[in-house]
Structure formats: structure tokens, C-alpha cells
Amino acid sequence: MVGSTYQDLLDNIAGSFGLIISGGKIPVDEHLIETAGPSLRVISSTSMGYECVDTNALKKRGIVLGNTVHATTDRVSELTVGLLIATARHFLDANQQMKSGKLPTSLGTGLTNSVVGIIGCGNIGIAVAKMLSGFKLSGLLYTSRKPKPEVECLGGQLVSLNDLVGRSDFIILATVLVPETMYIINKDRLALMKPNAVIINVGRGKLINQDDLVDALRNKRIRGAGLDVTTPEPLPLDHPLMTMDNVVILPHIAGRNTIEAAMEKAQLTIDNIFAVFNNQPMPCQVNL
Numbered sequence: 001m002v003g004s005t006y007q008d009l010l011d012n013i014a015g016s017f018g019l020i021i022s023g024g025k026i027p028v029d030e031h032l033i034e035t036a037g038p039s040l041r042v043i044s045s046t047s048m049g050y051e052c053v054d055t056n057a058l059k060k061r062g063i064v065l066g067n068t069v070h071a072t073t074d075r076v077s078e079l080t081v082g083l084l085i086a087t088a089r090h091f092l093d094a095n096q097q098m099k100s101g102k103l104p105t106s107l108g109t110g111l112t113n114s115v116v117g118i119i120g121c122g123n124i125g126i127a128v129a130k131m132l133s134g135f136k137l138s139g140l141l142y143t144s145r146k147p148k149p150e151v152e153c154l155g156g157q158l159v160s161l162n163d164l165v166g167r168s169d170f171i172i173l174a175t176v177l178v179p180e181t182m183y184i185i186n187k188d189r190l191a192l193m194k195p196n197a198v199i200i201n202v203g204r205g206k207l208i209n210q211d212d213l214v215d216a217l218r219n220k221r222i223r224g225a226g227l228d229v230t231t232p233e234p235l236p237l238d239h240p241l242m243t244m245d246n247v248v249i250l251p252h253i254a255g256r257n258t259i260e261a262a263m264e265k266a267q268l269t270i271d272n273i274f275a276v277f278n279n280q281p282m283p284c285q286v287n288l
């Protein structure tokens, strides 16, 4: 079943075996699941995130959920490192200056001898930590519910969130959006950051209180931000973040703007549905 609005889904879902979700804008709630009836066995997300899905309602009905984390992790991670360097070294500003015949004047900061903090050490956080291990960092901090051996063996140190934001030069948000992580970067945490801190968000826009971020950037409380995700998406052209030269904004492309990713994700989304149909294990099942 594929629908373009919540109402469209409600009107047509009854009797469906599977539901493909994309974009995360339509809520998959208990009412929709009840309306589908007992035939609904599987929900397959074209993306990695599934915050629009009421996972408790799925558990109650024994419906399984698939996503595309296997096709997404490396792509998101490489974009994260790219966005970090582009923001820290003012690539966009330099590019604009050069194209208008000027020489860039602003100075950036490099990764060498810096402390990087990764908030949320799931698949993406771990992959980013591995990629960053090629740089000469002076420290790698991370937050997680439990220690991650894959990051510890790279010299990573598990710390509290406040400790991480206070000690890092670069802060990477790579965590999922759940009620507990909503607005974890707010004015109190921004106040703890170093004045040279640069924030990179590849998780979800609502991990950051955007008004507080605008204030911190305007007042030079922190140095800059690289955002692949914002609230809303896309960000309106007249939003203050769009005019700041210490901010790099991308239109949520981390997991999807490569040809390979688009093809692999489409295939995985379908394979997840067919696996359930054929009583086989899903290639990419979410642990509910």
C-alpha cells in the first residue's frame, strides 16, 4: 500500500499486507494500523529513521518494521565528515568569494588536534568515529546508553552529554529523535559549549532548539553549524539560518543523494516486504 496523505492511507489501507513509508511526514499511528485490519504484517521504511511510526502499536499487533540502515550508514557517515570539514574550513564562503572574483578572508579551524564529540553512537556514530580515526584528533568523545567497544578501541571515551558539549570543538548529532532527545541542544547546552564549537546535525532537526541555535550563532556564542536536517524541511528562504555565513545548510541529503543509495534503498525496501511475504528473515529489520 502506498498513499500520499494520511487520509488517503486511511481510505485505502484496509486489507493491505504491507505498507511502504517514505519521508516520515505521515504518522503511522494506532488508528491507521487498526484500520488496516489483521492482514497488515509489515511496514517498510525507505529511510533509516522511523520516528513517524508508533512502534508500540506495531508491537501490540505483531507487525514487523523494516528500514534501510544497511544502505544508508556509510553514505550518511561520509556526508557527515564532509559537512564537518566544509563547515569548519568555510568551503562555501571560499567558493562564493572566488566566484565573485575576491579572495577569501575568513579563517576556519581544522580537525587536527581537535576534540570531536559524537552524540548518539549507533550505526552512524560508530561509522563516523571510524572515518575520523584517520585524522589526528586530540580526543574522541561519545554519548551512548552503553559503552561501544568499536569506538573505545579507537580511543573514544564515553562521557555524559554535558561533558561532551563542554569539551568538544566539533559536536556531531547522530542520534535518533525520540521524546527524550527532542531539543537536547538548547540554550543551556549551548551555554556550556566552547566559543569555537561547531555543531553538525545529521540526525533530525528537532534535536536542536533552532531559535536557541540562531541566538548562539548570532551572538558568536559558538563558531558555526553544519545542518543536513532542519525544522521545517526545507527551511524557508527567509529563515535567519539561511543568511548566516557561519552556517552550511543542506536539504537532508545525507542518506539519499547518491545513485547507489537510491537504488539500494529502493531494493531493500521491497526486499523487506517480500521477505515477510515469503516467511523469510527480513534483510533489514528494526529491533522493536
Ligand SMILES: O=C(O)C(=O)CO
Residues within 6 Å of the ligand: 046, 047, 048, 049, 050, 072, 076, 202, 203, 252, 253, 254, 255, 256
Ligand atoms: O535515512 C534516514 O532516516 C535519514 O535521515 C538519512 O539522512
